[in-house]
Amino acid sequence: MLDLLTDVLKRAKERGATEADAFLMENRAFSAQVRLGRVDTVKHAREQHLSLRVFSGKSAAAASTSASVAAFASEIIRSTLRPGTDVCRLRS
Numbered sequence: 001m002l003d004l005l006t007d008v009l010k011r012a013k014e015r016g017a018t019e020a021d022a023f024l025m026e027n028r029a030f031s032a033q034v035r036l037g038r039v040d041t042v043k044h045a046r047e048q049h050l051s052l053r054v055f056s057g058k059s060a061a062a063a064s065t066s067a068s069v070a071a072f073a074s075e076i077i078r079s080t081l082r083p084g085t086d087v088c089r090l091r092s
Contacts, residue, residue, distance in 0.1 A: 001026065008052060015082075017054040025049045 001024050012020035026048050033041040051064040 004050075008050065012052065012054050017056055019055040020053065022050065022052045024051075 005022050005024055008022050009020050012022075026046065029043070029045045029047075031041075031043045032039055047066055049064065049066040051062065053060060053062045
């Protein structure tokens with residue numbers, strides 16, 4: 001997770017942010033349903049939430065996203081990073 005945050009912050013700087021901060025949360029859920037004394041359904045889920053705040057001079061912008069851990073790919077990160085840095089550039 002630390003590598004992911006480091007990469008996101010590095011990319012924000014490459015896109016023109018003078019400063020940036022981010023946080024990443026991971027949620028895990030497990031449930032089991034029993035029917036007629038037997039296990040009927042078992043569910044397991046992992047999800048990550050990424051929030052990014054970027055600054056360019058006195059302007060600031062924020063963006064966030066969430067996805068299953070398996071789907072948390074570079075494209076999701078880029079789609080979060082792009083609007084945050086673009087809005088920040090427009091404001092400066």
